[in-house]
Amino acid sequence: MQKSVDIVNQxxxxxxxxxxxxxxxxxxxxxxxxxxxLRDGPHALTTMESKVLGFFSRRIGATLSDLVSHTGRDKGQLARLIGGLRDRGLLEAKADEEDRRNLRLYLTADGAAIHRTLHRQRQRLSSLAVEGLxxxxxxxxxxxxxxxxxxxxRAS
Incomplete structure (x- = not known):
């Protein structure tokens, strides 16, 4: 049963x-x-980890700096997050052909599969959320x- 909200007396x-x-x-x-x-699978993800996978699925071969520019988040925080995703086999890094100091990041097969699963689930839940409207x-x-x-x- 859905809880009603009394806004008349507020x-x-x-x-x-x-x-x-x-x-x-x-x-x-x-x-x-x-x-x-994903909860029962081998790769439980946080919201930010899934957003990072989504970023690299859309921007194949982007760098950590690209992600920092896109999100505005702390570079150290994102570097640790990417390191964790690499350690778990969801992202892989390859040296940039023109500048070997830069690492280009790519989803692994497991990372891409998880991203597809989350995308399908998001589509299903989005449809369910607006059902009947x-x-x-x-x-x-x-x-x-x-x-x-x-x-x-405007307030920020």
């Missing part, structure tokens, strides 16, 4: 917190179900979420 600040908590819970539930497909409702939801995002981006 202050504006409480309603805002309820909205943001709701967005958070939906994404938490989505991520938990997304990674459930009309096209108009989906467009309205996207518009409202775009406003929420714009508000947060």
């Amino acid at each position: 202050t504006e600040g409480q309603v805002a917190e309820t909205v943001v908590e709701s967005i958070h819970s939906v994404m938490h539930l989505f991520r938990a179900q997304q990674y459930r497909v 009309s096209t108009v409702e989906r467009e309205q939801l996207l518009a409202v979420l775009a406003k929420v995002r714009a508000n947060l981006e």
